[in-house]
Amino acid sequence: MKIIIDTDPGVDDAMAIFYAHAAPDIELVGLTTVFGNVWVEQATRNANYLMEFLGADCPVAQGASEPYEITGFKPSAHVHGPEGFGDHVEIETARAPIVESAAEFLVRMARENPGEIVVCAVSPLTNIADAIRLDSDFAANVGRIVIMGGAVDVPGNIRDCAEANIFHDPHAAAEVFASGAKITLVGLDVTMQTLCLREDFTALAEAAPKAGGFLLKISEFYHNFYETVAGKTGCAMHDATAVIAATHMELFTTESSGLTVDLSDTALGKTTRAPSNPPVEICLDIDADAVKARFFDVVARLG
Template identity: 55%
Template sequence: MKLIIDTDPGIDDAMAIAYAAAAPEIDLIGLTTIFGNTHVHQSSRNARYLLHRLGLDLPVAEGAHLPYGADTYQPSDFVHGPEGFGDLTDIPQIGANHDLSAAEYLAETARQHKGELVVCAIGPLTNIADAMRLDPEFAGNLKRLVIMGGAVYCPGNITAQAEANIYHDALAADEVFATPPETVLVGLDVTLKTLYAPGDFEALASISPDMGGFLRQISQFYLNFYKQAGGLDGCGLHDSTAVIACTHEPMFETVETGIRVDRHGDGMGATRPDTSRPPVRVCTGVDGAGVVRLFTDRVTTLR
């Protein structure tokens, strides 16, 4: 399966990209970057650094710097750290970004691989909305769009109603859901059922000292956030669960419904069922233990 990950690395993004690199079912052909866990220039640097560590020579196309309608953006660095990788702050600049913007790269690659390309969006949806605006055929050229975002039937994580990726550009998200391609929404309804505990990171590092050790190192900051904010002994495999959903659909239960996003006000970023809109598949159940095992099994093949 040909895959592009639209990403804002980010600790859980790093885990998802490592999983995609290790999974034999996935042909990872590129990354597009977005603001979110970091500013977009940090996202691009981190993406290139991750690919270098993974031994992958793939394009990184930089995308949107700001949400629709905004003139500033401030990442929540208390979740992922000031540079996106926890306490690791000396991250080298390796290589250069692709000549095309994220939206241009997404549209062009979807044309080249019409009906074959899956895009997994694990940050705000601005790049996806930009690609849809740029090329009216983009959505139809995709095989599938898999989104890590939303909290349709459960509480949010950045406000009582909203999940962070959707909240950070509610206008773009609502635009995407207004005329979506074939879409699977992997939100907090399932990702909080995939808890990755400190012991899981230790096991990962013991078998895969390089990449597993790196993920354990950067995860400490993230685990501390989860402990302090929610009293959880572990972190949700949010982004990795979305990547796993690209290839392991039987591990998920879904319902079909249209989605509308609150664009303003106290409910901004809330993902609400709306039967007047084109249906997407919303994940409502998951084999959480199976996702954790699969993540470990795949990533421990990286040395």
């Protein structure tokens, strides 16, 4: 499966990218970057750093630096650290982004590979909305958009009613949900069931000293946030869960329904069912043990 990950790396983004690189059933054909966990320039640097770290020949296209209508955006440094990778702050790479913008790259890849490209959007949806605005055929050309975002039947994580990726650009998300593209939503309804313990990362580091050791190092900051702020015993495997959903939907229970995004001040970013909108496959339950086992088994192959 040809996959582009739209990303704002990000600890759990790094996990998703490592998995996609290692998975035998995925051909990672590009990364597009956007603001979110970090500023977009940091996201682009981090994405290129990961590609260099993995020895991957994969283009990185830089995208949107701010949401459509929301002002005052600030990165999630308290969750992912000041540079996106926890306490790992020395992030240097000789790689550079390609000339095309994220939206241009997405449009071209979908046009050249009609029905074949799966976009895993694990960040605010501004780049995806930009691609839809740039090319009216994008929604039809792209094979599927798997979105890590939203909270349909569970509380949010940035507000009681809203999940962070949707909240950071709710107007873009509303456009994407209304586009008619084939969409799968992998939100907090399922990702909060994939809590990973410190022991999981320690075991991964023993099995794969380079890749696992890096994830163990950067996950420490992430774990501390979940334990001290979110009150959880482990850190959620948000973004990697979305990538796994792209190829292993048998591990998820879904419901087909239209979705809308609340744009009011009081419930900004809330994702709710809207039968009048085009149907979206909403993940509502998950075989969490199988998803976690698949992640750690696949990434362990990286060594």
